[in-house]
Amino acid sequence: xxxxxxxxxxxxxxxxxxxxxxxxxxxxxxxxxxxxxxxxxxxxxxxxxxxxxxxxxxxxxxxxxxxxxxxxxxxxxxxxxxxxxxxxxxxxxxxxxxxxxxxxxxxxxxxxxxxxxxxxxxxxxxxxxxx
Numbered sequence: 001x002x003x004x005x006x007x008x009x010x011x012x013x014x015x016x017x018x019x020x021x022x023x024x025x026x027x028x029x030x031x032x033x034x035x036x037x038x039x040x041x042x043x044x045x046x047x048x049x050x051x052x053x054x055x056x057x058x059x060x061x062x063x064x065x066x067x068x069x070x071x072x073x074x075x076x077x078x079x080x081x082x083x084x085x086x087x088x089x090x091x092x093x094x095x096x097x098x099x100x101x102x103x104x105x106x107x108x109x110x111x112x113x114x115x116x117x118x119x120x121x122x123x124x125x126x127x128x129x130x131x
Contacts, residue, residue: 017102019130019131020047020102020128020129020130020131021128021129021130021131022050022126022127022128022129023037023046023126023127023128023129024124024125024126025037025124025125025126025127026124026125027054027122027123027124027125028115028117028122028123028124028125029117029121029122030117030118030119030120030121030122031116031117032114032115032116033114033115033116033117034080034112034113034114034115035112035113035115035125036112036113037127037129042109043082043109043110043111043112044079044105044109044110044111044112044113044127045109045129046105046127046128046129047104047105047128047129047130048102048103048104048105048127048128049077049103049105049113049125049126049127049128050100050101050102050103050125050126050128051074051075051096051099051100051101051123051124051125051126052099052100052123052124052126053074053099053121053122053123053124054122054123054124055120055121055122056070056074056120056121057120057121059072059120060072060074060118060120060121067098067099067100067101068098068099069097069098070097070098071097072097072118073095073096073097073118074096074097074099074117074118074121074123075095075096075115075116075117075118075121075123076093076094076095076096076115076116077093077094077096077103077113077114077115077116078090078091078092078093078094078113078114079091079105079106079107079110079112079113079114080110080111080112080113080114081107081109081110081111082111088111090114091105091106091107091110092106099123102128104128
């Protein structure tokens with residue numbers, strides 16, 4: 001069986017920033033949401049996810065540096081994957097304290113993404129897609 005060069009696998013899993021674009025899903029308010037980017041049989045055909053913050057209450061506190069870091073978690077998200085037996089499992093949750101970072105999915109082609117937005121906050125969700 002031919003070996004696949006590791007660089008090719010890395011390119012498919014996390015392509016360079018230069019070929020990525022952000023596709024907006026729109027705003028999400030407080031609470032748990034399940035989001036998709038469905039193209040055919042694939043639940044999420046993107047490489048990752050990113051967030052911009054629209055509304056953050058002053059009570060969350062912040063420190064300003066290269067990015068504005070909030071003291072409280074604004075968003076927690078996790079990818080949901082489905083195996084060939086139809087069983088779903090959730091990847092390790094990711095806590096988001098600042099906006100704009102690109103988060104690549106741990107494995108390709110998740111079934112859906114769970115996004116939990118804190119009370120009082122509104123965020124804009126972006127899928128990272130290659131153009």
